[in-house]
Structures are given as C-alpha cells and as structure tokens.
Amino acid sequence: MSTHSSSDRFYTEYDSRLVEEAVLLRSAGHPEENQFRRARNRIYEIADSEECEKRFHGFHADWFHRFNLGHPITAALEEQVSLVRDTRCCCVIFTPSAQDEGADLHEARDSCPADHEAKRMILLKLKPNTLLDTSNLQTFLRHEFMHIADILDPQFGYEPLLPKSEFGPAYESLVRERYRVLWDARIDGRLFRRGWVTEGIREKRLAEFTATFSIRDREAEEKFRQFFDSESQTHAGLMAFVLNAGTKTDRSLGGKPQARPCPLCRFPSFSIIEGAVGLSTEARDEIAVDFPEWRPEQGLCCQCADLYRARRLSRSAEATLPRI
Ligand SMILES: [Zn+2]
Ligand SMILES: [Zn+2]
Incomplete structure (x- = not known):
C-alpha cells in the first residue's frame, strides 16, 4: 500500500x-x-x-x-x-x-x-x-x-563505517555506543530548541553523557553543551570526541575519584570491576577469545562486562555504526 x-x-x-x-x-x-x-x-x-x-x-x-x-x-x-x-x-x-x-x-x-x-x-x-x-x-x-x-546533510558529513582499529570488538562496540550518545544529544538538542520535545530531555541526555564518557560535574556539563546546545557539529567532530574524550583524565585532581582505562576497551571508566567479580565462566571464556592476554585480576569496565555477559557480541560483525 x-x-x-x-x-x-x-x-x-x-x-x-x-x-x-x-x-x-x-x-x-x-x-x-x-x-x-x-x-x-x-x-x-x-x-x-x-x-x-x-x-x-x-x-x-x-x-x-x-x-x-x-x-x-x-x-x-x-x-x-x-x-x-x-x-x-x-x-x-x-x-x-x-x-x-x-x-x-x-x-x-x-x-x-x-x-x-x-x-x-x-x-x-x-x-x-x-x-x-x-x-x-x-x-x-x-x-x-x-x-x-x-x-x-553534506555539512554533517556522515560516514557509516567506523575508523579502523586494532583494539577488537569490545572497543568497536563502545565506539558505536559513545557515538550514539553524542548523536542523540545533538539531535535532541535541536528538537528541544524547536520546541519539539518535552522538558526533561536535557537532563536525561546529560545523565547518559556523563555515564558514558566518565566525565563529571562541571566539566561534563561544559562538554555536553558542545553537542546539545550547538547546531554546527559534524560527524568528524563527534567521532573525534568519541575517540579522544577522557583519555587525559589520569591527572591528579586533589583526591577526586579518577577514571581508569579499562584493559579491554581502553576507554576510561569510573566503574572498573576489580578482579572481574561476578563475571561468569562463560563470559570470561568469551573475553579470552577476543583478548587471550587478559587476566581477570586486571578487571574490566561495566560496559565491557555487560557486553560479554549478554554474549551478544558478534566477533565477525561488520564494524558499521548503529542504525539509530
Ligand atoms: Zn537516536
Ligand atoms: Zn571496557
């Protein structure tokens, strides 16, 4: 029809x-x-x-x-x-x-x-x-x-394929998820300015952004604004942020909790699960296929733990960005 x-x-x-x-x-x-x-x-x-x-x-x-x-x-x-x-x-x-x-x-x-x-x-x-x-x-x-x-939109310059990486499927999966979070923030920001979405969407997207990028407080709000409040972001800009955000968070900030890089996906995280506590043998075996060098003592971030718990990760999946 x-x-x-x-x-x-x-x-x-x-x-x-x-x-x-x-x-x-x-x-x-x-x-x-x-x-x-x-x-x-x-x-x-x-x-x-x-x-x-x-x-x-x-x-x-x-x-x-x-x-x-x-x-x-x-x-x-x-x-x-x-x-x-x-x-x-x-x-x-x-x-x-x-x-x-x-x-x-x-x-x-x-x-x-x-x-x-x-x-x-x-x-x-x-x-x-x-x-x-x-x-x-x-x-x-x-x-x-x-x-x-x-x-x-040619000015946005969308590319459906992820940049090549040697870090494996957990990394690619997180790149996709981080990209989705930024793109959704950009989109809902524009919908918000047009009066097309309800109140509360900014807070919702900010919370998602903060959790995904392991950035906190004022810094998170400031970075988030680049995406939610700006009309001029491009695909390349989003991807650059996806790949680089938080990688310099090792600096000491007066005893504040610091994000640490996850040994699997390499993205900094506030929620590293020490000793991979609570991860099933099956999930550990799945990880060993992708990361033969990894030892449970090294821990892993919550997102990686979720990925391997769900075992939804297809090792052969083409590294395309998500349908959003
Ligand atoms: Zn979306
Ligand atoms: Zn991870």
Whole structure:
C-alpha cells in the first residue's frame, strides 16, 4: 500500500502486515468496530484464496486511511524538508521488537541502466502498537527522521563505517555506543530548541553523557553543551570526541575519584570491576577469545562486562555504526 506526498514525486509505502495489525488493533473498541468486523468477515466467504487475499489487502488499506493511521508519519516526513526533497520514498516496515524500531537510509540502484543515480529511500521499522501510541509517536518520529536529515546533510558529513582499529570488538562496540550518545544529544538538542520535545530531555541526555564518557560535574556539563546546545557539529567532530574524550583524565585532581582505562576497551571508566567479580565462566571464556592476554585480576569496565555477559557480541560483525 502506498501514499503520495504533496510533492507527488515522493511516496510512502506500508508493508501489508503492519497495515493489517495496526488496523486490527485500532478497530478494537472503536465506535465503528461492528461495521468493520462485519465487512471483514464477508471477505472470508470468498472461495478463491488469491482473490480473498487481494480483498483483505484492499480492505485493510481502506481502513488504514479511514483511521488516519499514516498521518503522523506523513506529517513528520513533511516537516523536515530534506527528507521529501532528497529521497524517493519512505518504506514503513513491520517489526515485532521495540529494539529494532527506527529509521535508516538505504540506497537502491536500478539494475539497469547502470548510469542511473542511486535511489535513496528511508526505511522505517515500527511495531503496530507504536503506530497507535499517538502521545509518543510524534516525538519518536521527529527524533528518528532527524538522524536521516543529518545523514542527508553534506555539512554533517556522515560516514557509516567506523575508523579502523586494532583494539577488537569490545572497543568497536563502545565506539558505536559513545557515538550514539553524542548523536542523540545533538539531535535532541535541536528538537528541544524547536520546541519539539518535552522538558526533561536535557537532563536525561546529560545523565547518559556523563555515564558514558566518565566525565563529571562541571566539566561534563561544559562538554555536553558542545553537542546539545550547538547546531554546527559534524560527524568528524563527534567521532573525534568519541575517540579522544577522557583519555587525559589520569591527572591528579586533589583526591577526586579518577577514571581508569579499562584493559579491554581502553576507554576510561569510573566503574572498573576489580578482579572481574561476578563475571561468569562463560563470559570470561568469551573475553579470552577476543583478548587471550587478559587476566581477570586486571578487571574490566561495566560496559565491557555487560557486553560479554549478554554474549551478544558478534566477533565477525561488520564494524558499521548503529542504525539509530
Ligand atoms: Zn537516536
Ligand atoms: Zn571496557
């Protein structure tokens, strides 16, 4: 099912599973629920299965429009000019998991003719429930689409690949996480200045920043402002901060707690787990694969401990930045 924007060139495509599930959820308890059910039940009476399926698609698409379920997406796309101007379409896809939700930019090339420009498309993954959650949906979409606007902005200079590193997957994972924290701060800062996000977002992002970069107090607030309060950050600027922040925190500051570099990821941390206490044998074995030289006595930071506890780390995973 697809809908065209006012520009006519740009369109939004919805996958049929998302449309069906969103419509079913929306119809429950709706004043028109009975009418919806009766009309839907009649489609089951069609004997020809192909025809039946076609009719279901059409039926769900009609009710999707009737319930105005695509409106928040259209509105959020159109309020950021570059999205509609610099991409061809937005594909809205079903996902069952909240972790997987979000927007990403894809480039598709026509198989022929070869000299055609790549077609840029926005891929938006959503749970059907999210589409119905009107109080949070707008903020969520604005945030996600701001990531896309950054990727499209030549001045931001986005690069999807991480810089090469010999420090291994724990390091790369933390680089991705640190980058996400900075990028999200930059994005929510801009949303905040436009009045597009609720109060409290600054405090939330600052707390995340402080925890991630092991910087404290006034210094943290000062550094954080470079990202949250500034319009002019670039991808290279974010990455430089990601790679260098906190690496000079060894200086002595009158008995204040100091961040120490984690032996695995090498990033400074206030929360080194001495002796790797509480880490299971499985997690220790996982670490030994990546870091044969490491000994539990050396300890590790909380983030690394979480990574290896979860064992979600794929050693062969391509070092790309996260879909945010
Ligand atoms: Zn984000
Ligand atoms: Zn670490």
